[in-house]
Amino acid sequence: MHGSEVFNITTPMQQFGFAIILFFPILAFITCCLRIYGRLSGKQLGMDDLLVCVAMAMSIGETSATYMFMKTNFIGIHITDVPAPGTYPGTPGLIWNFAVQVLYNPILALVKTSVLIFLLRLGGQKPGVRYAIHALNIFNIALMVAIFLVVIFQCTPIAYNWDPTIAGAHCIEQGKFYVVTAALTIFTDVLVLALPIWIFADLKMKLKMKIALICVFLLGFIVTIVGIVRLVFIYQAFFRPPGADPTYTLGFCTSAIETNLAIITASAPALRPLFRKWFPRLFSSATGGNSGYPDTYGHSGTHRSRITAGRSEPRHSIGPGLALKDLKDKTQYKVRSHSPSASEEEIMTFNGIMRTTAVRVSYADEEMKDPERAKEQRQQAHKEDYGMRTSISGSI
Template sequence: MCTLTTIATANTVGVAMPSIDPFRFSSSQQSLAIAIIIAFTALGFIVLCIRVAGRVSSHQFALDDALVCIAMVLSILETAASYMFIKTNFIGIRWQDIPPHDPVPGLVWNYAIEILYNPILALVKTSILLFLLRLFGQKPGVRRFIIWVNTANIGMMIGVFFATVFQCVPISKTWETSLEGTCIDRRILFTVSSSFNIVADMLILALPLKIFIGLKIPKRTKIALMFVFLLGFLTTITSIVRLVLLVQGLFMLNTSLSADANIGFVTSAIETNLAIITASAPALRPLLRTWFPRLFRVDRDEVVGNTERRVLGTAATRMTRLKSQTQLPSQSPRKSEEAIMTFNGIVKKSDIIIQYDSPRLDSMRPGTATRSQADLESQQLEKWI
């Protein structure tokens, strides 16, 4: 979505313009804009490749990974359309240096960007929510929250997509402004959809923050996990900056930014690719464990703490306790042997019952509920940490 289309083309609509090769024009600002969109897309692609490699190698590739892959494909298409829009709409070039030109190509590429932009963010949000659902969906309250947020996200994606495609009737009026037809108030459409994205980001970021605060894990690991998930705030900050620029451009508000060589348009590409990068950060388990082994390793002894040691004890302690306790019915194998003991010349026979540990015995002891809860939390985090 471009905030500069009106600036670059307002004086050319409805007038036959000569054919100009926009690729002959360039500036340092335009080159910077092109470098930014390509760099962020390349970085997003690299991070995604690392994520997919880690997931495939650990046999954990799931729907959330596939959705981010689809978002990456759309992001690459958006980058290509953004490059063409920057060139055909002379982004980054002072308006005094822009020659009279046909605005239609620039408006067509802008329309393509508008269609691609929102599905990328929506798919990334759905991917994050599915990941959180798989990780912490056992909690009923968390599960309901994720389902409701994801339903709203998908509904908004579908609604905004069709509203963007049919923003003008006929569709060609979107770029051929001189045609007869009607258009919705695109200022409201784009402002509302961008605001919804920001609100949804805040809700999604608040969820893992609340969950991690209550987890029984080492403090250093908890801080590391919160940091990884809260990287999404970078995307939210970018979304807010983009919304400010969007409102200023759509509503023609006074701004401290000069219209000359303004490249605020690139915030769209930064936002979508940052979303892919930050959404992939929690899934980079192998890389994070290699780089920061002390932070991104969940030690089961530390998670369960003294509770597990008190309940389970050592192997020798368990055998002593089993001998002293009344035998409980179990499917575990038993072995009876005869032992001959001599005491003051008296020969005595006794039966020694050797019984192997059974999960059922541990589950019947006090304190097992605490251990099971800690084990479950540990196992959930060990899926990706």
């Protein structure tokens, strides 16, 4: 075999590696699509969703580069079966290695920024949480830019990354750089994972639901574990003597696993409302029926009244013939007639913090038409429990 034909060598180990680096991006792509579909359906597409889309596009590029790197560097091939140096072009393998380095860190940083923006929706009312999120986001972005620039210019000239024949060229101590950046990535992972615990600790909800929400966000800990495994592989590659069969390993696949798992776990909280819609029996244990408040007033099903600046657009009446009077307010609210206290959809879908609000109901048209009847209906209404908990979504 001559030239590029040598790269056609493969083994079951290498094929298994290819399966790994394809499975996780496909799963991440499906998850990302479901996330965007759910947000578009609810008309709540935000910057956090767009950042995940950018990360997904970069992950596809990283997957392609990882595949080519494994082929051109004989990853998963026994060292005894690897062609001798000089019998095949070495430049392609070095180019693909450089491409993976360039794409890897920005993917993780963008996903973390997406998570931080999402958390800002939930805990933005608490000054301490808001400051912590902004500070961590600034640090994360600054770290991303710094690492990206160092990766690009780690060798002078840049072409020395894939052309070791350039005279007078030099590189930084790459082993130390990779270990430090991997450790910093893990450090920021831990900080991001700690924020949901802080945010949800003070939310007024059932303990069971609070724990469930925290667990959903802590799925990202799986990504941190993969990052630690990757750090171990990097350390062994640069600071330990090579093993007897150094190419017969799939340690390089950990980068693709980590980036795509990050996209998947970051999208998990956003998928909950969509799954509740598709599988209500499985995901509706925390609906208004468990809150101790009736779902509606005078009608069956779920009804909403949208109150906008200076006018009311009632979608239902409270009791027969009782219309809601216009409420003069310049702030847009969404008032729900069931309790969201145990629903993570309410928490994660709307920009706002859950509050208990007393709602005053005025009766206008009916009272003018038949004062006596309206008086009787008001008396009957006051006998019933018309306390309602509302989820107020303000532009904050």
